[in-house]
Structure formats: C-alpha cells, structure tokens
Amino acid sequence: MKDILVHLFIMTFPPHIYQIFMLTRYYKREKIRNRFLMGILMGFSGIFSISYPVMYLVPDFYWDLRGVPLLLAFMYGGYYGGFTALGMMLIFHGMMFPSFGVSDAILYAAGFVPVLLRARVFYQYPSRKKIALSLLYAGIGTAALLLWLSYIVSHHGFVWKDLLPQVSLLTVVQLLLPVLLILWFQHMLRHDQMSIEIQKAEKLQHLSDLAASVAHEIRNPLQVTRGYIQISQKEADEKLGRYLNIAIGELDQAEKIISEFLLFAKPELTETGIINIGDSLHQAVTMLEPYASMSGAVIRLSCEDDIFIEGDPSKLKQAFVNLIKNGIESTQTDGLIRIHGHIRKQKAVITITDNGSGMTKEEIQRLGAPFYTTKSRGTGLGLMVTTRLIDAMRGKMRFASEVGKGSEVMIIFPLSAKKRVSISGE
Structure with missing residues (x-):
C-alpha cells in the first residue's frame, strides 16, 4: 500500500507543475511547446514508475503504473505530448533494462490505444466522456496484463489463490487512478478557466x-x-x-x-419580451438583401417555426445584422450566406455560414476582443457590441473557420420557458 501511495503522489505531481506554469497557455493553445511540456512531465512520471514497480508478483512479471501517465500525456498533450512521453519511457527502458519482456511489450503497446481514441480532440470532450474513455483504455491494458499473468501462472505452477489479493488491489488501482487524475485535472482546468473569465x-x-x-x-x-x-x-x-x-x-x-x-x-435591454427567432432573422435578412446583392452575395434562410426566446427584439435584430453583414463582407464574388435556425436539446440554435476567406485559429481566438478586427477598415466595435448583446440575453456564440473555405458562427439561446409551457399545454 505504501508503494501505491508513493506512486499516486508522483502521478499527481506533473499536473500540479503544469498548472502552475503553463495551464493558461493550454487554453490558448498558441504553441506546441505546451503539449511537449505535458509529455516531458508525464514521461518523468512514467520513468519513475518503471524504476520502482508497484509490486513483483511472480518471476519475470512485475506490475507498474506507467500506463497512467502515458494515458494523460496522450489525452491532454495530444500526439506531441503522448509520443514525447512514450519516447522517453522507451529510451530509459532500453538503457536500464536491455531485456525486453512480453509484459513490457504489452504495457507499451497499450500506450497507443489513446491515439485510436482520437487523442487530438480529447481535451474538447466533457468530463463524463473523458472518464469513460479512460476506463476503456485502462480496462484494455489491465485485461492484457491479466491474460499474460494467467499464462505465466498456468505454465509455471503458481497458485492463483496466493496472488488474488495483490492482483485484485492492483486491478482496482489501475482502473480508478486514471479516473481520479482526470477528475483532478478537470477541476484545475475549470478553476483556471474561471480565473481567465474573471480577468x-x-x-x-x-x-x-x-x-x-x-x-x-x-x-x-x-x-x-x-x-x-x-x-x-x-x-x-x-x-x-x-x-x-x-x-x-x-x-x-x-x-x-x-x-x-x-x-x-452599457448593453441594456430596454424592451424585453418573447421573441420569435424566425421573425428576427427574416427582418435582418430583408434589411441586408440589397447590400448582399451589391456585394455579389446571396443569402439563404431556413428556420423552424415556433422558436421563441426572451430578450430585446431590436437588440437581437441588430446582433443578427452585424453577424450576417460580417459574413457578406468576408466573401468575394459568388458569395453564399446560409442561415439556419432550429431547436436542439431545448436550446434555440442559429448558424450563420459563409464561403468567404476564412480565419486562422489565432484570429478565431481573438474574436470579440476589444477593438480587434480582421477587416482592413474597421473599428472592431461591431462584434464587441454583438457579443455583449448576446451575453445580455443569456446567449453564447461559437466560431469555426477554415482559411480559404469560410466561417460559421453558432448562436445558442435558452428557449423561452413561458412559451414552452404554453406550447406543451396545447
């Protein structure tokens, strides 16, 4: 038990160091070095686990927890962090232990499982999905080790009954330790994100x-x-x-x-009430159709019926006008602006897509920042005002873009509770 507690401390040390020095940059994802840092920290943690195994069960078979830091390196550091940690462990193992056993091969092969589980986008998943994937990974690695241990026990005359307490304890630790570390890491991410939002x-x-x-x-x-x-x-x-x-x-x-x-x-909502999203979009499109025609662009609108939210009608229309106008101005000849409104998971969702020049990841991250604009002539106030207005109506905006292909903005509002009640009662 003492060895397990020591390993637990070593496993939690790298995320703590990462939080102190680099966590804010993790969210910005401006440079690859942050992911390399995660890989290096987890690599050292894995090297410690290799050097001091948790338990020697039988000859030629020892149990360590190198798979846990390898999992975190892939899942929070992506391919760069994961392969950095894996490379460090392989080099250390080759230098210190020239004989490479089957159990070692199983442990290292299991390190590639997170790659198959889309390690590149793992950080975007919600906590529950991360935990489910970590349990799947830990389960695959643990099952492989237990199969190899069964082979050794059956061919060398060992008694399973003597090994059962140790194997049961190690199996539980192997499965639960990644979950505990992911929960802790998610807590650190939420805390740091809250600090960023407050600033x-x-x-x-x-x-x-x-x-x-x-x-x-x-x-x-x-x-x-x-x-x-x-x-x-x-x-x-x-x-x-x-x-x-x-x-x-x-x-x-x-x-x-x-x-x-x-x-x-002061983005005050002077006239709040129940708003029909379809009506607001139609009004905004009607206002901008002449401007789009002069710019050589076409606007196509589709919206489901009876999508109601609470807010200021004039301010919402202004926000839609600003966003659609940005889409028109980003297109060249044969521009196409697609607008779609629908209900998803009790939320009103509006997407505005264009086939314009698109934006880089760095430009997307700066959208909505004070006085930032991608236009050659502009103050950056339009999107700032739009962001503030949508926030005032409890909405959220998400941007996606690809250079040369276009951009998409998704606006999400909570549905009007009053209207939901009246509709359900009909």
Missing part, C-alpha cells in the same frame, strides 16, 4: 467605464459642431454646401461610432 470581465468593465466617459465627452462638442454647420449651410453657396454636406456625413459616422461605444459600455 476578462474586469478588463471589459474598466474598458466599458472608459468608453462611456469618453463617448459622452466627445458627443457634446460633435453635436454643437453639427449644429453650427447646419446653420452655415443656409448661407453657403453650392460648392461650399457640398463640402458642408460631406462634413455632416463624417460627423454622423462619428456619432454612429460613439453610439456603438455607449452600447458596448
């Missing part, structure tokens, strides 16, 4: 206060300037009048930007 919210709050203050200070002199220009238009000749019209147009554009600043600073 982001604090930055947005400071920026909102600054935006509101600056917008109010600038709006007043702009309105005064516009008033004097309008007075001057009455006495201006034709040429000067054209210049003054241009000046008023630029002031109106500045006023629009200031209004977006204020909306970003």
Whole structure:
C-alpha cells in the first residue's frame, strides 16, 4: 500500500507543475511547446514508475503504473505530448533494462490505444466522456496484463489463490487512478478557466467605464459642431454646401461610432419580451438583401417555426445584422450566406455560414476582443457590441473557420420557458 501511495503522489505531481506554469497557455493553445511540456512531465512520471514497480508478483512479471501517465500525456498533450512521453519511457527502458519482456511489450503497446481514441480532440470532450474513455483504455491494458499473468501462472505452477489479493488491489488501482487524475485535472482546468473569465470581465468593465466617459465627452462638442454647420449651410453657396454636406456625413459616422461605444459600455435591454427567432432573422435578412446583392452575395434562410426566446427584439435584430453583414463582407464574388435556425436539446440554435476567406485559429481566438478586427477598415466595435448583446440575453456564440473555405458562427439561446409551457399545454 505504501508503494501505491508513493506512486499516486508522483502521478499527481506533473499536473500540479503544469498548472502552475503553463495551464493558461493550454487554453490558448498558441504553441506546441505546451503539449511537449505535458509529455516531458508525464514521461518523468512514467520513468519513475518503471524504476520502482508497484509490486513483483511472480518471476519475470512485475506490475507498474506507467500506463497512467502515458494515458494523460496522450489525452491532454495530444500526439506531441503522448509520443514525447512514450519516447522517453522507451529510451530509459532500453538503457536500464536491455531485456525486453512480453509484459513490457504489452504495457507499451497499450500506450497507443489513446491515439485510436482520437487523442487530438480529447481535451474538447466533457468530463463524463473523458472518464469513460479512460476506463476503456485502462480496462484494455489491465485485461492484457491479466491474460499474460494467467499464462505465466498456468505454465509455471503458481497458485492463483496466493496472488488474488495483490492482483485484485492492483486491478482496482489501475482502473480508478486514471479516473481520479482526470477528475483532478478537470477541476484545475475549470478553476483556471474561471480565473481567465474573471480577468476578462474586469478588463471589459474598466474598458466599458472608459468608453462611456469618453463617448459622452466627445458627443457634446460633435453635436454643437453639427449644429453650427447646419446653420452655415443656409448661407453657403453650392460648392461650399457640398463640402458642408460631406462634413455632416463624417460627423454622423462619428456619432454612429460613439453610439456603438455607449452600447458596448452599457448593453441594456430596454424592451424585453418573447421573441420569435424566425421573425428576427427574416427582418435582418430583408434589411441586408440589397447590400448582399451589391456585394455579389446571396443569402439563404431556413428556420423552424415556433422558436421563441426572451430578450430585446431590436437588440437581437441588430446582433443578427452585424453577424450576417460580417459574413457578406468576408466573401468575394459568388458569395453564399446560409442561415439556419432550429431547436436542439431545448436550446434555440442559429448558424450563420459563409464561403468567404476564412480565419486562422489565432484570429478565431481573438474574436470579440476589444477593438480587434480582421477587416482592413474597421473599428472592431461591431462584434464587441454583438457579443455583449448576446451575453445580455443569456446567449453564447461559437466560431469555426477554415482559411480559404469560410466561417460559421453558432448562436445558442435558452428557449423561452413561458412559451414552452404554453406550447406543451396545447
């Protein structure tokens, strides 16, 4: 039991180090070195397990837990982390133990199982699915070891009854240890993600206060300037009048930007109620069809009936207009914007897909950040405002894109509880 507790401590040490130094970058996934770090840490943990096996059951057969760090390396470090840990273990084993037994081959072969279980996308799975996959992996490895142990016992005259207590304990540890480590790792991920969200919210709050203050200070002199220009238009000749019209147009554009600043600073829902998603999408598409036609794009809308949410109709329409307009502007000739609304798992889901230029992973990660834009001419306020409005209506946005193929934004809202009750009662 003492050896098992020591191994448990060693297994939990690498994730703790990873959390301290690199966990925030794990979420950003900006560089491959984070996954290599996971592989190196888990590789050292596996080397310790090889050096100090948990238990020698019979001659030529010892039981260690190298498969557990190898599992975590593949599942949280992807292929880079997994093969890094596997390579470290193989090199160490070859240097320290030149004789390579069948049990060793089974242990290392089991390390490739997570690859077959799509290790590349494992970090995206929910906790329950991760635990299920870890149990499957641990079960396969443990079953292989038990079969080999049975072969040794039957051919060398050992008595199973003498080995049963140790084998039972090791089997339970082999199955449950990955589950415990995954639960702990998920807890660390959630804690770190909460810290990131809190920091982001604090930055947005400071920026909102600054935006509101600056917008109010600038709006007043702009309105005064516009008033004097309008007075001057009455006495201006034709040429000067054209210049003054241009000046008023630029002031109106500045006023629009200031209004977006204020909306970003205080995304208040002034008129909340039950909204039909189909109606809002139809209104947004109707507004943008002339703009799409001028840009050489076509909008195709399909939406299920009776999708109702709670929110501000005008603000929701504005959010849809901003997102559809972004899709139109990302396309070149023969642009196609597909919009689909449907209900999935008691949620209203709206997808807006375009066949535009697409975005890189780094660009997707920065979407919605203050003043970030992928356009050559733009302030980045449109998507910021849209994000704030959808958040205010308890919605979420998810982006997916591929360079050269296009982008997709998915908006998810909770269905209106009042409408669900009335529909179910019909």
